[in-house]
Amino acid sequence: MHELGIGAWPAKRRLKNPDKTALVFGDETYTYRQFADAADRIAAVLALHGIGKGDPVAYLGENSPAFLQSLFAVTQLGAVFVPVNTRLAPPEITHVLTDSGARAVIHDPEFAERLAPGIAAAGIDQVIVTGDGDDARPGLRRLMAERLGGHMAVPVTHADPAIIMYTSGTTGKAKGAVLTHGNLTWVSINCLVDYDVVSTDVALLISPLFHAAALGMGALPVILKGGTIVLEKSFDPGRALRLIEQHGITMLSGVPTTYQLLADHPDWDGTDLSTLQKLTCGGSAVPTRILDAYEARGLSFSQGYGMTETSPGATSLAPDRTRDKQGSVGLPHFFMDVRIADEHGDMVPRGTVGEIEITGPNVFPGYLNLPEETAKAFTDDGWFRSGDMGFLDPDGYLFIADRLKDMIISGGENIYPAEVENLINDIDGVTGVAVIGVPDEKWGESPWAIVTVRDGLDVTTEQVRAHLDGRIARYKIPKNVIVVDELPRTASGKVRKADLRTRFGGGAAAPKPAGTAVPWQTETLRTVEDRDRRR
Template structure:
């Protein structure tokens, strides 16, 4: 009897059911399910050789590649916890992730060596392995794994054991590790299979980074569970993406509005054969009408949705057939997920009434790593996750987003939390007050602006602020524009009224 009841069992079962089916296409080469499973076995053996056991954290900092998935499944087979690290993080942010999860092993692409050096020292990570072949005196993951004897590993893994920790910034500005269990990742994959009709003959183009929980939980995992094929791209370039769709007969594509806009604006758009495309999903923010029009002119429509890391991340999906009829909605709850709206006292409200969005289901995480108080505050007494977002349900049960309690900024699909930036801005000499807001941007949806008050006689401009922040936070979080004002609008309790600032600056011609 198998003791492995988590996602670590998936590849062994795929090796039995579809060994010669192509699982991955990457850099013009292919990986079958047998090869992917064999590779995961070797990674498991290698990690075990390095002392990794159940519950130990294995961090991975790298671009999309077969190694990313081999390490994830290899760690899962041992009952270890996979920690994908955002490749855009600055060294202090990487150090926080490694320290917080107590990573026993860090596996990273060679190009990040300089960035992780200090972070590893700070965190005290025991083992650091570079992907690829490595050097003569420091063999890389590929050589180490090839020299390792793969042995079947049937670890004692239960559905409610942690499978991954995905870091997401919070209102405190400190990145929190959302613990996602094997059950969470299994059920979010099942939600996608049901609601997006994933089939084994699908070919999914993966252009978004796998360290994002949406790409992993709602992109890669349902496709691999179903035994379909992923065309795995290291990054996104619109012309190449269009070429890959035509070349490989891609049927599925996921992205953010900016992704789809750049593809539609590319010179190759009109001449590319898109006839195989059948399933387009878009998250991050609503698809602009002009982008909808461009794709509908080619016979294509979108599934849009809403979610967050804590829901692994899917909560709702809007079927393509309802894109126009329910324009502005993020859809219905996923098949195995429930959504409700509650007032400030936690009581459910009737349709059409704005309140806090609450989510329940087997895809909802159990809590934040090492943060019991924050975990308790994130759930209602009857176990629903409090999203911190505002919305309402219409009479048909479709969800509409009304605003964000946390003032989160979504820029090109990346979540930016103002308190993290504000905390640093307040350390800049001469700054007496700081507020970061999201301002609409034609390309990225929103971009962060910093609104500052400064001491008399102090000169602070955009260049100085960006230079001060560069290296402390990821570059996509750097304010695009800095405005110095005499006073920040505040409530009686002293909190900055960000709605006032947004209404003041969002109409400015950029």
């Protein structure tokens, strides 16, 4: 059987462009030969540890060469890569490890303590630390040096799972979205077509690779085309500006805050940006002030929409339509299609708001171990139900109108209120809670908790934040907690969050108006750590 998986990509690039620079990470540079050799050696290490086709392998670590090398090592074995968000709390990590059935874990040393409960709960005995390790426990780098490597060409098809990527769910438990080799191949091809990725591109990747956008629409298309990745562990605007000039960066992706911080930096006006050609922005709509700042430097943006379940690209808005179609998330990617349905599943005329449904070869096959959730996520004729509301204009451009799910996007990170509400409800004295997104000039939205409490009791912001700290990622913890006499509810007892957003968001946080874009919901920004410290 022919090897159709993404795990073969480095080896094929080694054959075609062995001496081309594949990856730059600080002072480290890897040619495609060196990059592929490293992936082969890690595959040999994993095979020695008993990892084979279909086995889930979790990875918890910051952006680094080891992340990408491990991805291609795992997938060339026909095993399944499970990237873990580095900002998750121990209980959330435990859920990912146990739910995925991970048989091995590769991790950066600093995450050992957070991983320990999950490793024990999942019964994982194959644990490899990145770096050198020590004599008692040799790390990945030392283990690689002991292996001769050689490409492990395990036959896989486009239908075989390649990655399990966990995405927050409205029920409070993260769901494992199974992305196949075909899903990741086709999302990469869509990027080549719609963003004109070429072999001479040099892409600066500053967003975490454990999110679908940075991986599926950043790293993978560049490697498929044989370009160069300049990979950063975290985002610093001054350093990013220096790297753009130093390496002649042609491609950059981020969320609006990324671009705002770059434009606000003292070095902005003096940095040579002449090589930049492709700017992609996700997480939320690009504000006019940012468009103005970049257009003043001769730069414009591609925007888009999607989610983990679509690997993640569904639509894209070309830079030359940014102004006349402002607020739109564009047209379906070349090999995708989008339609709008009413509550009965019937198609609606253009201009009419309904649920966005998506089809195409990069739409995932389903959620791991959740057949009922998977069934609900698809229509009878196989279209993915996004859970987002939108409409198509007369030209077929998609506009996001609102969300069926009350998801909050803060600094590009997805926050599902139900997960936070479930934990706040555990606090003694809390009788009701609603978590909403309130406009934040820098981060787009910040989560606030509106609570009711028993008579004679009080609940403070500090108390709620202390209760949540360590249970969920810090970006999900409400910035503010407000006690009210009662929560507005419908006749059926559901909280009217639109009323709360209007009341506490100064009107601007009312239900999202037509034309409010919600691009690539899986994109993120490393400076959310700075935001956490501020809160």
